[in-house]
Amino acid sequence: MLTPSGAAASQAVTPTRIDDLRLSHSIDDALAAALAEIVGAENVHADFETRLGYVRDSLPYAKYQVRSGVIPATLPSLIVRPANTDEVSRLLALSVELGFRIIPVGSLSGVLGGTLPLAGEVMLDVTRMDAxxxxxxxxxxxxxxxxxxxxxxxxxxxxxxxxxxxxxxxxxxxxxxxxxxxxxxxxxxxxxxxxxxxxxxxxxxxxxxxxxxxxxxxxxxxxxxxxxxxxxxxxxxxxxxxxxxxxxxLPEVDTGVVCAFPTLQAALNATRRIIQAELRPSIARLYDEAETAGRTEGLDVFASHPIMGFFAFSGMRELAEVEQRLALAIVAEEGGVQAPSDPFTNWRKDRYVSLSAKWFEAGHFMDTVEVTAPWSRIPGMYEAMRTAAKAVYPGLHFGSHWSHVYSDGACQYMTFRLPPMADAEALPLHAKIWDVLQTTAIEHGGSISHHHGVGVFRNRWMRAELGAGLDLLQSIKDSLDPGNLLNPGKLGLRPAPGSVVINGG
Ligand SMILES: Cc1cc2nc3c(=O)[nH]c(=O)nc-3n(C[C@H](O)[C@H](O)[C@H](O)COP(=O)(O)OP(=O)(O)OC[C@H]3O[C@@H](n4cnc5c(N)ncnc54)[C@H](O)[C@@H]3O)c2cc1C
Missing domain, CATH: 3.30.465.10 (Uridine Diphospho-n-acetylenolpyruvylglucosamine Reductase; domain 3)
Structure with missing residues (x-):
């Protein structure tokens, strides 16, 4: 998956084992001094361990690499932490003057590699600007x-x-x-x-x-x-x-109901009709059979109605109650029934917790892919994706939910998981699963992403997604940043010479 991009790349690919880099990394003292003049020496970090903390964001592929003791792309040359807009402005002006590359960084929770330093960039961490x-x-x-x-x-x-x-x-x-x-x-x-x-x-x-x-x-x-x-x-x-x-x-009330549906199609119909009736749930979530099963253990109703949905209404009490009543009437018309509220209560409790950590620690290869499609295409797209992903690896865990719904379509959010195995075996399977999920979304008239973005990992589907729109984005980039110094090689745009290529794009 990680290959140098042509001849120039050989300059950039330093030893990729973290332990080797710890011994062999270098520090650009002159650049550190120039940055320190703008932000103060205490806000420029050149030490190895701090730089190591910026070699990956939350892109699962990058996390697998670090888990195996490998740098996903390169080591950033320096970390700089400005305090205000003026300092950011002076840092970017300096990057043009001296010709160094620089990447804006928030909290590194992005899951597509948007902050990966592909060629030893300086990381511009904005987290001191936090008021x-x-x-x-x-x-x-x-x-x-x-x-x-x-x-x-x-x-x-x-x-x-x-x-x-x-x-x-x-x-x-x-x-x-x-x-x-x-x-x-x-x-x-x-x-x-x-x-x-x-x-x-x-x-x-x-x-x-x-x-x-x-x-x-x-x-x-x-x-x-x-x-x-x-x-x-x-x-x-x-x-x-x-x-x-x-x-x-803040709303006067915010209450949710759990519903159980006999089929996925019934659940999709009910959700679409609720939104198209102009009801405004704060939460609308549907889970396929695999994801429902993991959340409803011991609840009998799900034996005959294996698809779960949550609908929450918030705002003024009277209005929320009317909306909930009207929504439940639509649910009933589609064959759904109200179920015990425990799964919703549990979801609320853990709504900001990452569920993947335990699987990573146990050596699994877990990832998520979110796409958007029109309502009319979702059932066919879901079946095609599930079948194609399982064809890549029959023992794959594959589940899906739909949690961002609109009058014209919805986000389909898929989680897949390969069991522990050697990286050399898992990474090609992981790449292939991504490929079938992204190309199937495009074939079904959908978009390759609903909210995670592109980063570097989705580069290779950007032409299929945007067509000539990608040339428009490149023109804007070339006009704003002729030296290609600001976060090059992301969003499907041209990489800088010497960049490491991730996921073939
Ligand atoms: C467990 C988990 C759950 C997640 N759930 C969701 C979810 O529910 N919804 C969702 O939308 N996303 C979700 N994400 C993805 C991720 O959290 C978001 O994309 C988030 O918005 C990234 O914010 P960050 O500050 O961590 O940015 P980073 O990861 O640091 O950066 C992400 C990208 O934004 C750029 N960037 C950051 N700050 C700036 C800035 N000030 N100016 C210009 N560019 C900047 C970076 O260059 C990079 O390209 C999830 C991620 C994880 C790990």
Missing amino acids: ILEVNETDSIVVVQPGMNGGAFEAALNERGWTAGHYPQSMLISTVGGWAACRGAGQASSRFGKIEDIVTGLEVVVPDGTILRVNAEARRAVGPSIKDIYIGSEGVFGVITELTLRIWK
């Missing part, structure tokens, strides 16, 4: 710096009686800037929208150091949305240094 700058209750907006931890951000809003409505499972291990940079989704996206619906304004430092502000407006009609060039830009077009988000009053 709420303003809460305006009349306009119901919050202005926040990009490096604020998601959990701390939401807790601070809750203390004032507000919420941003964005609750990714990674809330406690990600930053607000990372949410926007990856075009993420929270568990209540069916009600509040994805991050692109929540962020209304931005401040960004573009690759030459210029500070660009997109003022927060309710709506506007002044050409294409510049804000949306940056939402989902994954650190390739600039560094996000400030965000304005919509906020909402």
